[in-house]
Amino acid sequence: MQLGMIGLGRMGANMVQRLTKGGHECVAYDVQAKAVKAVLHPGLVGASSLKDLVAKLHQPRVVWLMLPAAAVDEALAMLAPLLDAGDIIIDGGNSYYRDDIRRGTEMKSRQIHYVDVGTSGGVAGFERGYCLMIGGEKEVVAHLAPIFATLAPGVEAVPLTAGRQKPDSTAEQGYLHCGPQGAGHFVKMVHNGIEYGIMGAYAEGLNILRNANVGKQKSDTDAETTPLRNPEYYQYELDLPEIAELWRRGSVIGSWLLDLTASALLNDPTLENYAGRVSDSGEGRWTITAAIDEAVPAPILSAALYARFSSRGDADFADKVLSAMRHGFGGHLEKAAKRQQD
Amino acid sequence: MQLGMIGLGRMGANMVQRLTKGGHECVAYDVQAKAVKAVLHPGLVGASSLKDLVAKLHQPRVVWLMLPAAAVDEALAMLAPLLDAGDIIIDGGNSYYRDDIRRGTEMKSRQIHYVDVGTSGGVAGFERGYCLMIGGEKEVVAHLAPIFATLAPGVEAVPLTAGRQKPDSTAEQGYLHCGPQGAGHFVKMVHNGIEYGIMGAYAEGLNILRNANVGKQKSDTDAETTPLRNPEYYQYELDLPEIAELWRRGSVIGSWLLDLTASALLNDPTLENYAGRVSDSGEGRWTITAAIDEAVPAPILSAALYARFSSRGDADFADKVLSAMRHGFGGHLEKAAKRQQD
Amino acid sequence: MQLGMIGLGRMGANMVQRLTKGGHECVAYDVQAKAVKAVLHPGLVGASSLKDLVAKLHQPRVVWLMLPAAAVDEALAMLAPLLDAGDIIIDGGNSYYRDDIRRGTEMKSRQIHYVDVGTSGGVAGFERGYCLMIGGEKEVVAHLAPIFATLAPGVEAVPLTAGRQKPDSTAEQGYLHCGPQGAGHFVKMVHNGIEYGIMGAYAEGLNILRNANVGKQKSDTDAETTPLRNPEYYQYELDLPEIAELWRRGSVIGSWLLDLTASALLNDPTLENYAGRVSDSGEGRWTITAAIDEAVPAPILSAALYARFSSRGDADFADKVLSAMRHGFGGHLEKAAKRQQD
Amino acid sequence: MQLGMIGLGRMGANMVQRLTKGGHECVAYDVQAKAVKAVLHPGLVGASSLKDLVAKLHQPRVVWLMLPAAAVDEALAMLAPLLDAGDIIIDGGNSYYRDDIRRGTEMKSRQIHYVDVGTSGGVAGFERGYCLMIGGEKEVVAHLAPIFATLAPGVEAVPLTAGRQKPDSTAEQGYLHCGPQGAGHFVKMVHNGIEYGIMGAYAEGLNILRNANVGKQKSDTDAETTPLRNPEYYQYELDLPEIAELWRRGSVIGSWLLDLTASALLNDPTLENYAGRVSDSGEGRWTITAAIDEAVPAPILSAALYARFSSRGDADFADKVLSAMRHGFGGHLEKAAKRQQD
Secondary structure: OEEEEEOOOHHHHHHHHHHHHOOOEEEEEOOOHHHHHHHOOOOEEEOOOHHHHHHOOOOOOEEEEOOOHHHHHHHHHHHHHHOOOOOEEEEOOOOOHHHHHHHHHHHHOOOOEEEEEEEEOHHHHHHHOOEEEEEOOHHHHHHOHHHHHHHOOOHHHOOOOOOOOOOOOOHHHOEEEEEOOOHHHHHHHHHHHHHHHHHHHHHHHHHHHHOOOHHHOOOOOOOOOOOOOOHHHOOOOOOHHHHHHHHOOOOOOOEHHHHHHHHHHHHOOOOOOOOOOOOOOOHHHHHHHHHHHHOOOOHHHHHHHHHHHHHOOOOHHHHHHHHHHHHHHHOOOOOOOOOOOO | OEEEEEOOOHHHHHHHHHHHHOOOEEEEEOOOHHHHHHHOOOOEEEOOOHHHHHHOOOOOOEEEEOOOHHHHHHHHHHHHHHOOOOOEEEEOOOOOHHHHHHHHHHHHOOOOEEEEEEEEOHHHHHHHOOEEEEEOOHHHHHHOHHHHHHHOOOHHHOOOOOOOOOOOOOHHHOEEEEEOOOHHHHHHHHHHHHHHHHHHHHHHHHHHHHOOOHHHOOOOOOOOOOOOOOHHHOOOOOOHHHHHHHHOOOOOOOEHHHHHHHHHHHHOOOOOOOOOOOOOOOHHHHHHHHHHHHOOOOHHHHHHHHHHHHHOOOOHHHHHHHHHHHHHHHOOOOOOOOOOOO | OEEEEEOOOHHHHHHHHHHHHOOOEEEEEOOOHHHHHHHOOOOEEEOOOHHHHHHOOOOOOEEEEOOOHHHHHHHHHHHHHHOOOOOEEEEOOOOOHHHHHHHHHHHHOOOOEEEEEEEEOHHHHHHHOOEEEEEOOHHHHHHOHHHHHHHOOOHHHOOOOOOOOOOOOOHHHOEEEEEOOOHHHHHHHHHHHHHHHHHHHHHHHHHHHHOOOHHHOOOOOOOOOOOOOOHHHOOOOOOHHHHHHHHOOOOOOOEHHHHHHHHHHHHOOOOOOOOOOOOOOOHHHHHHHHHHHHOOOOHHHHHHHHHHHHHOOOOHHHHHHHHHHHHHHHOOOOOOOOOOOO | OEEEEEOOOHHHHHHHHHHHHOOOEEEEEOOOHHHHHHHOOOOEEEOOOHHHHHHOOOOOOEEEEOOOHHHHHHHHHHHHHHOOOOOEEEEOOOOOHHHHHHHHHHHHOOOOEEEEEEEEOHHHHHHHOOEEEEEOOHHHHHHOHHHHHHHOOOHHHOOOOOOOOOOOOOHHHOEEEEEOOOHHHHHHHHHHHHHHHHHHHHHHHHHHHHOOOHHHOOOOOOOOOOOOOOHHHOOOOOOHHHHHHHHOOOOOOOEHHHHHHHHHHHHOOOOOOOOOOOOOOOHHHHHHHHHHHHOOOOHHHHHHHHHHHHHOOOOHHHHHHHHHHHHHHHOOOOOOOOOOOO
């Protein structure tokens, strides 16, 4: 099948390679000409402009956008007028599903089909395949099946769930039509919200393991410090890289995120190469917004999001309010930081 | 009534003054002789040693300890042998109620009565009176009523709850026998746990108000930054000192902690005199321990405690784990800190 | 000053009474004629329709809406065409501040001034006065000062914060112009978010106190039940109504919400008249939305909101997922509920 | 190697089978004779009593306890007098690591070696192998290596972490000597704490997906119900069993717990066979206790624990306090439950 790819960053560049390797014909474009040049290989045609890309595609055209969420509207505004009725646009980036609903309506007025695809897999996706969560018109999604099947990991990626007998389901191959416009990015949004929660669970647990030696440390004895009542219970020097590697085998908490953690700890056991300022790219926030709109309690996913905010200093003023109150009622003065660079 | 006070810090020094002003006869001792000197005034007798203090008290003696929690066991070890059967020791500090249970048993073997008193009121207590949460033997607590009545704020401190007709209750005066040994400090422990939660609620809310102008700030447009979708909704420059003062009148969230917050913001509207490293003195932790032992959910009180931990840098390693994972699956690099001094 | 009041529920009815008592001239209207009849008293004129209300007001008219948030847009649509340029509409209910921004713009196109007022005080406001958080044009707000001053509690409601010398500030009287359109309801929204947090802190703490007797209960000894390791530490039967009354005097956690709690516990010590299905009226949700948009961590305020969701059964499906997983990896079967009516 | 197994429940019975299959000689005992009978097979010798078991083992004996945590102390008290100096006891159950420290000291006074092993893997462990977290004396643990190697999944269970070159490490095989007495169960405790967090993240996310259709539901319009502002964004009927299956392939959140979830949803898409009363078996609580002792923030792991408490009705009284307060300040009456069977 033929497909035009717009956006050749880490994700888009890998995806066109996986597609051409799978026998599809790709036309690739990026605003940066050198990004196009970098991906050129047999089976892949470069485009020098949106117009050039559109010209090189047969009707009904299939154009996949793999762009930062903030760039999608502008790209659509330029692309849509170049397309014809019946063409298909796929937004495979991290768009907010509410934008999909709006854009789908806009495109429909031009008789262009709009499909939203939440794409998980990260930089490893080229080899492992991508997990695709898809929203849009049923027939259009069915038409694109060959593309999705190539991008997805395939049924043999993991053992089938025992007892499943759904030969028509594509979930087993790693892609799924989740519902109408926006459904793909809605499911991807919640997927990322869960991801934040799982990541945070490991992070908190590893932090507890790392501090299992606090009983060995001499603590201050002033009124501003809670003494550790049972230092004898916190005398362990635990080897985090080894424990992460261990848990990968046979434990209940094995996962791909744990695999990545084991790898990171192997290369940098104290993670001193990181400052611990954790970005968030929107989906975690939108997940909480959805939870609140639905009146669904989401304390874990919220805590995971807030930990990222706090890591960037966004709790500082609140903390100052607490110190000011403590000074007010108890005359407590703040303790100086013990650690200079922490 | 006669009472010996051991420990003349911010709390103890104020309390003996309130007691002598109320007509009681106090003998005061502190390991630092100058602390004794500083509180001397008509009606107050100084003691030069524990032995001297004990000698100056009539039997059955009443000795009140107002010491840091970590110093109580040592003081008891020195004091108890100097006392006689029937004497009374009161621990009015911030002891863990589990220590009260142990100490009560130890003192009982010497026929000394042990009473635990959770004392709230802070540095303002001298004028406002102290809220006293009391654990111990019923008759002993009853015997000490004149002391408690003087230290407590009294019935006129706030309007009586409508419909109350409990003339025998001392709660209305501001002191209460809560139960056997440890009950006083148990109730005080939970009191402080609640205090953390209330303080944190104000702190979070004020932080949200303070950032109501984020729509005016130019944000980065890279993939590591979630763009604000509706900057037009965050254009407010709110005057926090005025709002805190406002809320003190007629609002549902009026409280003494709000009064203190209004005062702190008046004197330092941006709280730049504080670094935001918030100590915790044990009760918040013990409250969570109790909640968990009882299987009572305490998400708010826990969140308040964790905010204090995080304010001291104790989440840093967990944050680094998150950054390391993000780098692992998405190739994300951390963003440098935007703010130098925040 | 003359004012038209639309909406004579619990809040509106009390407010017109406070206003006429303060010397203002009120014209009152409600869709339910008997609500109008119920509030009629000297100084108060009833209106039989919106048109009648408008006719009875002098220009520039001042009309105060005290309606459920969901009814405001419809009321505005009917009212605005009846008004003249220069008239003033005040929305004193619990509107979302984003609606204020929209409505203010709509009214501006008709040359009608729009003022949003967050009103706190509840049913007690008639006597205590109302805390008013105001958004809108500066001159218009200034023009309305006599109304606000009468509704607010006044400077003597609580002692002035020590050191304040802001004779021009109205915060001390209990009303404040917080900023442009929406600022009043923004501040009120966060006020309510804080309120949820404070309420939740008391609720969790009281729950911990109530369960201080778990050590007396016989617990199951099967593998699905965590045994209490130290039952000797949980032997207290605490008297919650007395403790709540006690804390009202001299403690750090005294507040109006505590006063209400003491009153509720006095009348119903086990609160058996309540089922514990806690509603939320929107502001708590919007506060979290604002926190997330601003990237401000709000774990306490979120936990308070989620507790309400959970109280209504909204966590049930998530809980079933947990049970299903436990069955999957450990063969664990759910324990039957121990308590029938709990 | 020869090993005596005490306790032939779900875990112990599977483990002796895996051991004999791996060439070890097992002597098996359970208080229930029929449990012994049930596991008998070639290579496995049954014992009719502790004494019989001890008699059938060569010195230095190796005895593995696989018992409920509450039964270990009693078993040790009966077993230890039957053993000789140099014998080895392994506690492979879910003991609290603090008990290991105490027991290790007690056994040392009898010159018996004590080893604690946190065992993960659940009922699937017989086939997948068990992840073993081990605490105790270095030489003793080394002596037991053949046992651990057979129980563990082995190095080929998952691909080796890229770049690892630690031929002496046993983590790659799925077992690890984590440190002195208690270290094994400490690491297992945190492992389970993380497990709670991960489970909760999936559960919350699936609950959000399940409610993506709330925009289709007619909601009440009274003051006690927050209206959904944008019902058009919540019109999705998502197929949870398919989505769980989908995420198993190529997504960032793939894990064994997700595999189990997909299986559970396949068999019971609405999980109506579960009531959602989620037990907790201690490790989650102990993890939070450790976090608090170490001053490490653990909001996610705490939220996961509290969700379980709440699922069992333990927040009910706190919820009633909230309803009582709301009635106090706003005259709000509780809404009746909408759903009968939820």
